[in-house]
Amino acid sequence: MTTALIIGGGIAGTVTAMALHRAGIDAVVHEASPHVADAGAIDTGAFLVVAANGLEALRTIDAHGPVLDHSFATGHVDFISDTGKRLGRKPISGSADGGPGSRTIKRATLVRVLREEAARRGVRIEYGKRLLAAHTSPDGTVVGCFADGGRAMADVLIGADGLHSLTRRTIDAASARPRYTGQQTVCGYAREVPAPPDPDTYTMIFGKQAFFGCTTAPDGGIWWFANAPAPELPPAELAAVTPEQWREKLTGLFAEDRTAAAGIIGATGEDIIATGGYDIVSTPTWSSEAMVIVGDAAHACAPNAAQGASLAMEDGVVLAKCLRDLRHPRSAFAAYEGLRRARVEKVARSSADLARRTAPGPVKRALRDATLPRRLDRAGGAAATDWLTGYRIDWDQPVEGETAVRGRR
Structure with missing residues (x-):
């Protein structure tokens, strides 16, 4: 062989x-x-x-x-x-x-x-x-x-x-x-965030409506992800959602929480992408x-x-x-x-x-x-x-x- x-x-x-x-x-x-x-x-x-x-x-x-x-x-x-x-x-x-x-x-x-x-x-x-x-x-x-x-x-x-x-x-x-897991995973990158998370740490937040995680990269940028319950969407429809739409949706999901998640998402520009969760x-x-x-x-x-x-x-x-x-x-x-x-x-x-x-x-x-x-x-x-x-x-x-x-x- x-x-x-x-x-x-x-x-x-x-x-x-x-x-x-x-x-x-x-x-x-x-x-x-x-x-x-x-x-x-x-x-x-x-x-x-x-x-x-x-x-x-x-x-x-x-x-x-x-x-x-x-x-x-x-x-x-x-x-x-x-x-x-x-x-x-x-x-x-x-x-x-x-x-x-x-x-x-x-x-x-x-x-x-x-x-x-x-x-x-x-x-x-x-x-x-x-x-x-x-x-x-x-x-x-x-x-x-x-x-x-x-x-x-x-x-x-x-x-x-x-x-x-x-x-x-x-x-x-x-x-x-x-198998669709019932969640979408959204990733983003933010800068100039007030009170950024500690370096060398992943902060995992159990929100009322979604889960959020983030860490601070060596250049000071915040790398974050959110797992949000959502119906399954075809890849083309998921890709068609704009960064502005994701910011609006996700900040709404974390708005009632007393955590940094909504602020980090709101400070994110165009660097947002989402995928459906499968296993x-x-x-x-x-x-x-x-x-x-x-x-x-x-x-x-x-x-x-x-x-x-x-x-x-x-x-x-x-x-x-x-x-x-x-x-x-x-x-x-x-x-x-x-x-x-x-x-x-x-x-x-x-x-x-x-x-x-x-x-x-x-x-x-x-x-x-x-x-x-x-x-x-x-x-x-x-x-x-x-x-x-x-x-x-x-x-x-x-x-x-x-x-x-x-x-x-």
């Missing part, structure tokens, strides 16, 4: 390509957007957190440096009620082995620096390659057919094509469909004879646990190890799924649970306020977070077959 065709040049696809390159497997990335400048264009304004486990996955293939160079750290989370009362504080879990903790970065920047690092290593990324169909030939070769009329062949096809993955549907036509907690079938899925194509988390990017990075490195050591695609795919499924589904369920906990409403708010300090005490312990951010991959440890993997679970 020496060649791989990767569908999707986002976080999952690019990290997978670099990990395969390190494993001695030639991988070509096929990205639907027409040019490198369009990296992450669908959500250029959004930002995300790369957690300690994601950074350590990148460190495994020595690809963490560019991410550290273009991101910033935050050390704590403050939880605030709609009345302005501080409910508690907890540290953001870092690396138990001395590495960096979580980092905040714009999604488009993350995609760009990963692609640049991949190109520096000699990984080929072809743009304007939107997959139309894929099939496995009688000799076991997988063939991808693209909208521009091109075709590509390889030993395996890896679907890193996101939430609405065509690869997932090709593997299993009855596969899981994304896929479990996908029954991850692979076929020569195709497999990674990242959001296999498991999509609601944004509340801030783990989507990090899990995608883990996936890419683990899959590359499995293909390196087991060589036969079916054996490698089975071992990869055995190593990953339980973890990613647990994270997806936890993120969905966090989304429910932060939903507005007097009953939920009263329950949350009464139990949050106790939950914070529990979360502050290392054991409570080790399973999430303490996950590590040993690149030099050989991967065992599926039977051995399942025997340890």
Whole structure:
């Protein structure tokens, strides 16, 4: 097994390509957007957190440096009620082995620096390659057919094509469909805010009608997001909402709260973008004879646990190890799924649970306020977070077959 065709040049696809390159497997990335400048264009304004486990996955293939160079750290989370009362504080879990903790970065920047690092290593990324169909030939070769009329062949096809993955549907036509979480996530950037939040801290506000989070970047700008209950909208309708309309809507949602949320939103200019919240907690079938899925194509988390990017990075490195050591695609795919499924589904369920906990409403708010300090005490312990951010991959440890993997679970 020496060649791989990767569908999707986002976080999952690019990290997978670099990990395969390190494993001695030639991988070509096929990205639907027409040019490198369009990296992450669908959500250029959004930002995300790369957690300690994601950074350590990148460190495994020595690809963490560019991410550290273009991101910033935050050390704590403050939880605030709609009345302005501080409910508690907890540290953001870092690396138990001395590495960096979580980092905040714009999604488009993350995609760009990963692609640049991949190109520096000699990984080929072809743009304007939107997959139309894929099939496995009688000799076991997988063939991808693209909208521009091109075709590509390889030993395996890896679907890193996101939430609405065509690869997932090709593997299993009855596969899981994304579930709308009932919330829209809106991101924005503000400056010249009176009394900005403390640096090195994420401020999380449980508003009466929506949830708000923000942090102060090194240049003094405020990076914020809001999770607001809303009916599902088609992407085109969501994109058509103007920044002015978002400011009006969101300031109205936080107007009755005695917090800084409404003021920060009101001080924001045109840098506002929104996405619908979706998840896929479990996908029954991850692979076929020569195709497999990674990242959001296999498991999509609601944004509340801030783990989507990090899990995608883990996936890419683990899959590359499995293909390196087991060589036969079916054996490698089975071992990869055995190593990953339980973890990613647990994270997806936890993120969905966090989304429910932060939903507005007097009953939920009263329950949350009464139990949050106790939950914070529990979360502050290392054991409570080790399973999430303490996950590590040993690149030099050989991967065992599926039977051995399942025997340890």
